[in-house]
Amino acid sequence: MRMLRIMRTRFAPSPTGVLHVGGVRTALYAYLLAKQTKGQFLLRIEDTDQARSVPGTVENIINTLSWCGLTIDEGVTLRDGSITEIGKLGPYTQSKRLDLYKKNADQLVASGHAYPCFCTPERLDEMRKIQQAAKQAPMYDRQCLKLSKEDVAQKIAAGEKHVLRLKMPHEEKITFTDEIRGSLEFMGHLIDDQVLMKSDGFPTYHLAHVVDDHFMEIDMVIRGEEWLSSLPKHLVLFRALGWKAPRYAHLPLLLNLDRTKLSKRQGDVAADEYRQKGYLPEAMINFLALLGWNPGTEQEIFSCNELIEAFSLDRVQKAGAVFDLQKLDWLQGQWIRKLSLSEFAEKIQPFVMEKFPAALNDADFERKALLIQERMILLPEAAEMLSFFYAFTPPTADVLLNAKQGVTKDNVNMLKEVLVSSLSSLDAKKWNQESVEKVLMDALEKNDLKKGQLLWTLRALLTGKAFSPGAFEVATALGREETLKRLIS
C-alpha cells in the first residue's frame, strides 16, 4: 500500500430523505480515502433546516451505510436501535452545536467579515425580480451594510428579526485547487453575500460546514460537484476565522439515462431499494466505485478491501456518469458466484422460507442451494427457483411434451417406464450424481434413445418446469424415494 498522510474524512448528509445512491458513492470514496491512510471516517448529520427534516431518515442513513460496510470511526450511529454518537469531537449533529455556530458568527461580525441584515424575505424577493428583469445576476444589494452602528444596535435591541451575512471581499480573486479538477478561480465581486446565520438561530450549510470541518479536524472534504460554486465562500470563511482550510474533492454527479441529474422519476435512487431487491452490498459498492473512478488496470471486480488498496482521487473522472444498472446486474452475478456455498445458502434461505416454511429445517438446503448459485442474479429469485423442491406441481402437457427434444404423446409413457425401471434399479445407498448419471446413460444406450428425450422427460417430471437446474442434479438432490414418487405419479 502507498504510504499516505493520515486523512480524516466525513460524510455529512442532511436527514431530508432516504439515502441516495449518489450519497453512498460519496460516502464510499470518503471512506476509502480514510481507510487507505489509516485515518478516520466520520458521519455528521446536517439537520440545520428544521422544516425539511424527515423523521426516520437518520436511521435509514446509518442502516444503509452499515449494510454497505462503511463503518464509521466517529459520529452518529445506532446502538440498540437508537441514535447515539461516538467520538471526542462531537456533538456530530448540527442542531446540537448551535452555540458554537453563534459564537463563531459573532466573531465574524466583530472582525468585520460578516454583518447583520434586517431585510425581509419580501424585499429580497422584490429585489431579485428587479435584478432579473434587468438581466443582472441576483445578488444581495448590501442595503443593510449601509446601516450605522447605532441603527444596528437599536434594531437588535428592539428584537428585530435578522440574519448574518458574509461580507464577500469584492476586490479579490479567489484561486484554489480542487483535487479532481485542478486549479480554479472565481472573482469575488460576482459572489453573493451569503447568509451565514438564519433568523431562527440556525446556521446555513456554509457556516456549519466551515465550523464543523475545522473542529472535527477534517483533512479532505469529499462532496458532490453541486458545491463547487460555493467553495469560494467557504474558503473566505476559513480565512476570516483564521483557520486552515481542508483539501477539497468535488465529485462528478450521477446522471439519469438522458444525462440529467439523477432523479427519482427515472428509477430507483434510494440505496435501500437495492438491498430490498436482493442486491449484495459487495455488488453495489463495486458498481458505485466504478462509476466515476477506474483503477487504471483491467480489473473489474473489487472487494471493499481491494478498493481501499487501489482507490485514488487522481483517477476520478471529471464528467458525470450515467447510473446504468446493466453492469450492476453483471457484477451481482459475479459476486453471487464468489460466495461460499454456506454463505450463499444463508443469504437465500430467508427468501425461500418466506414462501416455503419447510426450508427452515431442511438439512439438505445447501445441496439445493448449490443447484442455483450459478444461475441467479437477485436473492429473492431463489424462492421461485427452488419452489419445485417444496411445492411440487407435475408438469403440464405443454411442458412435458417437447417436439424439439423428441418427447411426444406417443413415446412419453415409454420414456417414463425407462426412467422408472432404470432408476429403481439403483440402491438408495448408492444414490449420488455419478451413479444416477451412469444408470441413465446406460438406459439411453440400451433403448437407443436421444439424450434429450430421456433427460428432458426426467427433468420435466421432477421439476414441473420448463426451465430449471439439470436433471441429474435435481434427481440427486431429491433422493431416490422422492424421485421415483414423482416419476410414478
Added chain:
RNA sequence: GGCCCCAUCGUCUAACGGCUAGGACACAGGAUUUUCAUUCCUGUAAUCGGAGUUCGAUUCUCCGUGGGGCUGCCA
C-alpha cells in the same frame, strides 16, 4: 440572464503529443449443454464541430455547440 464545471463506442471507461483508439457491460453470431442460465470464442460500435500550435493531435490553445451545476433565511 450571470458565474462555474464538463465532453472517447448505447453505457462505464483506458490511451508520457506518436501503434489497426484498448477493456468491461449491453447487443449480435457461434461453441459447450437435456431446458434455462453459466462458461468460452467471434463480431458490430466512439474521440461533438471548427480553427490554431506541431513532423504528428483523443491528448495542448482558442472559438463554437451540447450537457450539467450554482444563482434560497435548502442542503
